[in-house]
Amino acid sequence: MKLTDPDYPAVLDAAVEILRERARTGQPMTYGELSAKLAERKFDPIPPHRGIMAYLLRDVCLYENEDGRAPMLSAIVVNKVSKEPSDQFSALARSLPFSRSGEWTWRDEQRVVFARYNGS
Structure with a gap:
């Protein structure tokens, strides 16, 4: 998968939907879980580390948030071991x-993010 692939907008829409659903539960999601959820929807593989995943998560944050004021939805995506977002997330923020x-x-x-999507 590349940013220029015709399916990229659909992958972005799916990622936003998946993350909003998870945010409603108040639980983080690992990069690997997000990758697997996208694969379940029959998209080309999105490796959980680096590459296209970093761009996808940036675009998730910008989705309906061009001015950057809304919560950054990808804040709930974390590393399986550290339970924290990558350093790229803080740089983006x-x-x-x-x-x-x-x-x-x-x-x-x-x-x-959790408060916004679960009504707290």
């Missing part, structure tokens, strides 16, 4: 259009 402050942490973002 501090870049435009998100521009999260120096006081910000990924845990704060994750709490806001």
Whole structure:
């Protein structure tokens, strides 16, 4: 899968749907789980580490959030071992259009995502 593949917009829509569903449960999802859920929907493989996954998660954060003010949905996607998002997530959060402050942490973002999608 590449960003230029005709199926990429459908993969992005599916990833957003999958992550919103998981956010409603208040539980994080690993990169591998997201990769497997996309495979269940018959998309070309999205490896859980690096490559297209990083771009997909960036685009998930920008989905209906061009100004970066809404919670970054991919905050709930974590490494299986560390239970934390990759360093790329924090770098993205501090870049435009998100521009999260120096006081910000990924845990704060994750709490806001869960609150938004589970009604808390």
